[in-house]
Amino acid sequence: MTTSSTRSEPATETASDVAVAVDGLRKEFGQLTAVDGVSFTIRDGEFFTLVGPSGCGKTTLLRMLAGLEDETDGSISIDGADMTAVPAEKRPTSMVFQDLALFPFKNVFENLTFGLKMQGESKSVRRERAEEMLDVLDLQGYADNEIEELSGGEQQRIALGRSLLTEPDLLLLDEPLSSLDVKLRKEMQLELRRIHDDLESTFFYVTHDQEVALTASDRIGVMNDGKLVQVGTPREVYEEPATPFVAEFIGDTNLFEGEIDEADGTTVETDSGLEIVAADRDDIPDSGRGFVSVRPERITVSESSVDADNSFEGTVADRIYQGDDITYEVTVGDVRLQAEQPAADGDDLLARGDTVGVGFDRESAYVITE
Amino acid sequence: MGVNTETGGEATGFSQRLRSVSKRTRGALVALPPVAYLTLFFAIPILTILSFSVRVQQNLQMTNELTLDHYATVLTSETFRGALFYSVRVAVITTAIALVVGLPVSYYLALKADDRFRNMLLFLVIAPLWINFFVRSYAMIQLGSPQGFINGFLLSLGVIGEPLRWLVYSQPAVIFGLASLYLPLMVLPLYAMLRQLDEAWLEAAQDLGAGPLRVHREVTLSAALPGMILGGLFVFLLSLGNQAVPRILGGAKNTTYSESILLQLEGSVAWGTAAAASGVMMAFVVLVLVGVFYVFDMEELF
Ligand SMILES: Nc1ncnc2c1ncn2[C@@H]1O[C@H](COP(=O)(O)OP(=O)(O)O)[C@@H](O)[C@H]1O
Ligand SMILES: [Mg+2]
Numbered sequence: 001m002t003t004s005s006t007r008s009e010p011a012t013e014t015a016s017d018v019a020v021a022v023d024g025l026r027k028e029f030g031q032l033t034a035v036d037g038v039s040f041t042i043r044d045g046e047f048f049t050l051v052g053p054s055g056c057g058k059t060t061l062l063r064m065l066a067g068l069e070d071e072t073d074g075s076i077s078i079d080g081a082d083m084t085a086v087p088a089e090k091r092p093t094s095m096v097f098q099d100l101a102l103f104p105f106k107n108v109f110e111n112l113t114f115g116l117k118m119q120g121e122s123k124s125v126r127r128e129r130a131e132e133m134l135d136v137l138d139l140q141g142y143a144d145n146e147i148e149e150l151s152g153g154e155q156q157r158i159a160l161g162r163s164l165l166t167e168p169d170l171l172l173l174d175e176p177l178s179s180l181d182v183k184l185r186k187e188m189q190l191e192l193r194r195i196h197d198d199l200e201s202t203f204f205y206v207t208h209d210q211e212v213a214l215t216a217s218d219r220i221g222v223m224n225d226g227k228l229v230q231v232g233t234p235r236e237v238y239e240e241p242a243t244p245f246v247a248e249f250i251g252d253t254n255l256f257e258g259e260i261d262e263a264d265g266t267t268v269e270t271d272s273g274l275e276i277v278a279a280d281r282d283d284i285p286d287s288g289r290g291f292v293s294v295r296p297e298r299i300t301v302s303e304s305s306v307d308a309d310n311s312f313e314g315t316v317a318d319r320i321y322q323g324d325d326i327t328y329e330v331t332v333g334d335v336r337l338q339a340e341q342p343a344a345d346g347d348d349l350l351a352r353g354d355t356v357g358v359g360f361d362r363e364s365a366y367v368i369t370e
Numbered sequence: 371m372g373v374n375t376e377t378g379g380e381a382t383g384f385s386q387r388l389r390s391v392s393k394r395t396r397g398a399l400v401a402l403p404p405v406a407y408l409t410l411f412f413a414i415p416i417l418t419i420l421s422f423s424v425r426v427q428q429n430l431q432m433t434n435e436l437t438l439d440h441y442a443t444v445l446t447s448e449t450f451r452g453a454l455f456y457s458v459r460v461a462v463i464t465t466a467i468a469l470v471v472g473l474p475v476s477y478y479l480a481l482k483a484d485d486r487f488r489n490m491l492l493f494l495v496i497a498p499l500w501i502n503f504f505v506r507s508y509a510m511i512q513l514g515s516p517q518g519f520i521n522g523f524l525l526s527l528g529v530i531g532e533p534l535r536w537l538v539y540s541q542p543a544v545i546f547g548l549a550s551l552y553l554p555l556m557v558l559p560l561y562a563m564l565r566q567l568d569e570a571w572l573e574a575a576q577d578l579g580a581g582p583l584r585v586h587r588e589v590t591l592s593a594a595l596p597g598m599i600l601g602g603l604f605v606f607l608l609s610l611g612n613q614a615v616p617r618i619l620g621g622a623k624n625t626t627y628s629e630s631i632l633l634q635l636e637g638s639v640a641w642g643t644a645a646a647a648s649g650v651m652m653a654f655v656v657l658v659l660v661g662v663f664y665v666f667d668m669e670e671l672f
Pocket of ligand 2: 060
């Protein structure tokens with residue numbers, strides 16, 4: 001496993017692979033630092049997702065990429081060209097705004113082809129391109145409708161189409177699905193991925209919904225409090241979180257703080273009194289404070305004691321049935337562990353108050369030293 | 371039981387009828403004041419004027435004999451045609467100036483001014499509507515007269531060698547007076563429309579490739595259009611009919627259309643001609659309105 005590669009970008013990418021390079025980007029609003037020294041690259045044709053809690057600076061970062069906000073410091077280059085002095089209207093980017101920003105005084109056709117009109121395309125060309133786009137968006141025959149006649153999901157698609165028709169090198173999407181209900185959001189998300197794959201363009205997608213990030217993206221960046229905490233594939237970020245924040249924000253986890261001891265393999269003496277044997281890695285210091293993260297689905301719960309590197313005895317405190325799986329909350333001493341089991345072999349469900357064995361292997365215990 | 375239901379049914383039917391009747395009566399009662407108002411102050415005067423315009427006048431009496439002579443007189447009269455051109459020209463220029471001044475002012479008010487400042491500015495913009503018109507006009511004359519402040523200032527700076535005489539009692543003075551009088555009627559509808567403008571639209575337009583001027587043409591002007599039309603109609607029609615401003619600020623050279631009508635009434639006591647001239651003006655105004663409503667689909671605008 002190449003753990004370190006998830007923390008900072010390797011310098012091995014050739015210039016032609018890189019669609020976007022951001023270096024030391026900062027934005028201050030008076031006293032407040034909204035974006036705090038962010039560096040990353042996006043590869044050509046990549047579906048890159050930025051996740052982070054609301055207020056962490058995602059929109060501000062996106063607006064700087066689009067040229068709608070001046071950076072306080074740092075640089076942005078797109079397709080190898082420095083963007084510092086390039087105004088928004090001249091950048092090869094297009095943004096799908098969080099609240100869409102469709103023009104209510106223009107109809108669907110005029111909204112869709114606004115960018116083409118600015119590029120000086122003739123009306124007949126615009127008609128043709130609009131029809132093609134409406135096909136892609138599955139909105140055939142809507143060209144002459146007014147914007148307010150469309151449903152939320154339809155407006156969403158028009159906003160996407162309006163940006164796509166300008167054929168941007170980089171499409172910026174600011175939580176474009178957040179206003180939709182869950183079912184439609186899931187549909188639109190697959191749709192987005194399909195459109196991305198069809199067009200082979202570069203998508204920079206921003207969301208506070210980590211589920212979206214994990215399913216649709218080639219790589220994700222996790223942002224917190226203005227800083228980019230980690231960049232990697234969804235799997236890397238999930239399996240090898242760089243900070244306790246990432247471990248807890250992406251998926252559920254059991255997180256313990258404690259003292260690291262590298263004398264004999266890697267063990268962590270947690271403050272809550274457990275001794276956890278963890279996966280060994282070169283970059284773990286010999287001693288000092290650290291965290292250990294164990295994903296609930298990696299923990300086995302059983303009526304008898306569990307044969308694993310880490311094995312404890314506990315009591316079932318709670319049981320949450322979720323259809324395809326069951327989450328047990330097991331108390332071990334003062335510690336509450338969450339363990340997720342597939343529900344299929346669950347005829348003999350464990351009950352509240354049962355004494356059980358819980359356990360997990362050292363590979364499932366990931367040490368975080370930040 | 372059966373009897374009970376029957377009488378119950380009858381009662382319901384009756385009370386329903388009663389209610390529907392009273393509803394109709396109530397409707398009529400509600401409509402009565404506006405209908406009465408419009409009839410009294412709008413329909414009757416207009417119909418009177420129109421009937422005067424097609425009747426022969428004998429001394430100070432309108433006879434019942436019909437004629438089109440009054441219209442012929444008005445339409446062939448050099449004076450009336452000149453006055454109409456003058457009035458329309460003044461109204462058009464006034465409207466254009468009100469638009470050019472009103473757009474940036476209302477844009478600033480609606481989108482740039484912070485809340486406290488905005489209220490103060492709105493108050494100032496509306497000021498012409500409540501500061502006495504004559505006071506303002508005479509103040510303007512004081513400022514613009516050859517011995518007035520403006521000329522004095524420009525002379526002392528050496529910008530001009532002798533006083534500018536066209537600052538008062540001239541067509542520019544009339545236009546300036548009208549524009550400043552009616553500017554609020556342009557600014558208020560524009561402001562109302564631009565308050566609804568979302569700055570994200572400006573950003574979206576820019577993001578899609580529109581430069582600064584294009585953004586305003588495509589977004590700001592589109593959003594302001596209904597306000598421009600409403601404000602434009604207000605200013606144009608009121609400027610066209612205004613008599614006081616040209617009387618106070620205008621020179622002796624030009625006579626407005628309204629003034630020409632007044633001269634017919636007061637000078638020649640030619641009621642028929644005056645009525646026909648009014649009819650021509652009404653026809654012109656209706657034509658303008660129909661034209662505007664035809665070009666800009668009203669349903670779309672409001
Ligand atoms: N124009 C602005 N002026 C002042 N503060 C701002 C402005 N825009 C954003 N902020 C602040 O910057 C921080 C990051 O905001 P934002 O980028 O919108 O976060 P996110 O999109 O992740 O929710 C927030 O604390 C927000 O209040
Ligand atoms: Mg945001």
